[in-house]
Amino acid sequence: MRITAIEEYGLRCLVALARLGPDEQASITEIAEMEGLSVAYTSKLLSILRKKGLVTAIRGRGGGFTIALPLNQISLYDVLVALGGPLIDPHHCEKRSGQLEQCVHLKSCSVQDVLGGLAGYIQEFLTDTSLQDIAFGLPSGFIQRAKNQIIIANTALKKELQNVNEGDSGA
Amino acid sequence: MRITAIEEYGLRCLVALARLGPDEQASITEIAEMEGLSVAYTSKLLSILRKKGLVTAIRGRGGGFTIALPLNQISLYDVLVALGGPLIDPHHCEKRSGQLEQCVHLKSCSVQDVLGGLAGYIQEFLTDTSLQDIAFGLPSGFIQRAKNQIIIANTALKKELQNVNEGDSGA
DNA sequence: AATATACTTTACAAATGTGTAAAGTTTTTA
DNA sequence: TAAAAACTTTACACATTTGTAAAGTATATT
Incomplete structure (x- = not known):
């Protein structure tokens, strides 16, 4: 489960534009x-x-881009959906059906339920976070949480490396 | 942002095993x-x-697989990390640096902060959901949330199709 | 011991995602 | 109107992910 390159770089471009100041291009x-x-x-x-309507292009000499809407009206959800599509693919059950035409769990699927629940949960976070927040000050708690997350990732990596060195299972 | 095929299918295999009953293979x-x-x-x-230690293999004739731990001791987080790696890649800032050796925002990056915060938020959900929950009864609210999510995805698709038909922006 | 069952490993083909290159269109300025 | 600046589109090369195939190893039964 990961953020794609386009999602991240696209977001970065938007944030850079957002920081220019209103109506600057x-x-x-x-x-x-x-x-x-x-x-x-x-x-x-x-x-x-x-x-996707998130930025406006001005063509020709002296042109450039501006953010198309007020910063507090663009949510992180809008951005990620624009760049990477909805959190759950509507065609999911056809695409991820394995070898069969239809997924064996089509009518009742606890995996779909839990992943759908997860997507809904994520969406709450994403819709509550605006481009304004990201560009000019994240809600309190975010930054500490982010740092914790990086520590967790590093710990996992270290453990992984240890396993590899011991020839013990690993990758 | 999406669940990879291996994450989803791997989870499905685990859930299928989980439902067999204790010590069945x-x-x-x-x-x-x-x-x-x-x-x-x-x-x-x-x-x-x-x-990754989540299942145990019994080799040879009559062999098979069993879940390696009690179901309530395996979280959805454990499963997704085993199948797809940590939510944030520890090498992120090197991999996603664009054309440069180092990301231009290395020292202070609001995009990293918000995505790290998101990862921490997601992790709360994932660690709170066990294989037991998924296989034998999701916490209340999950299923409705999942259904809502699917409605959202379908609505987005419909809108997308409409735009394409009108030759209006779209893809 | 031979055979059948069943896990394991490695290599590879196909599909998707990432990033580049080049030619095209639009607008302003001289 | 010619040239320069800047957005737009299309095609393509490269990398990663996805899924398959085949040969190998381990164990139980006859």
């Missing part, structure tokens, strides 16, 4: 520079965001 | 049959779960 080249991305890739990301 | 062929998966793929999934 930036060109693809400038945004690429700010985020350390290639111009071509930034171009693709902005193109997706534009098609 | 099933062979790869049987599990594949139960879940509508190929024997080869089921084989790979069970192999991952075994290496």
Whole structure:
């Protein structure tokens, strides 16, 4: 379960734009520079965001991009859905049916129930977090939680490495 | 942001095993049959779960797999981490640095903060949900939340299709 | 001991996701 | 109107993930 590259980089471009100040714009080249991305890739990301209505493009010389809506009206959910689609794929039961036409659990599936429940839970967080929050100050508790999470990830990695070195199961 | 195929199918195999009853075992062929998966793929999934210590393999004729721990001691977090790695990649800032050696935001990154906060939030849900819960009765509220989520996904799809038909932005 | 059952490992083909490249279109300025 | 700046589109190469195939190893039964 992970955030895709496009989701993350797309979000970063939006945050960079958000921080410019109201009605200020930036060109693809400038945004690429700010985020350390290639111009071509930034171009693709902005193109997706534009098609989804999150940014407005001004073409021609002197053009650039602006955020299309007030920052507190764009939620993290809007951004991630724009860049990566809904948390649950509506075609899920066809795509993840294994070898069969239909998933064997189609009518009653506890795995779907729990993953759907998870998606709903995640959505609460995502809709409660606006671009305004991300760009200009996260709600209290966020940052500490983030740091804890990085510690957990590092601990897991260390353990993993230990296992590998001991030739003990591992990867 | 999505659940990977291995995470979902691996979880399904575990739930299928969990439902067998205590100390009962099933062979790869049987599990594949139960879940509508190929024997080869089921084989790979069970192999991952075994290496991570979530299932025990009994080799040879009459062999099969059992869950390695009491069901209430395996959380959904354990399962997803075993199958897909930690929610945040410890190498994240190197991997997602764009064109540069280091991410431009390395020292202070609000996107990392918010995504880390999200990961911590998700982890609460995952650690609070055990294999016992999933296999034998989800906490109240889950199922309704899951259904709502599917409605949301379908609505998004319908809207998307509408846009495409109108030639209006879309994809 | 031979055979059948069943887990294990490795290699590979197909699909998806990531990122680049190049040619095209639009708008402003000189 | 020509040129420069800047967005747009399409095609493609590379990497990762997904799923399959085949050969190998272990154990129980006859």
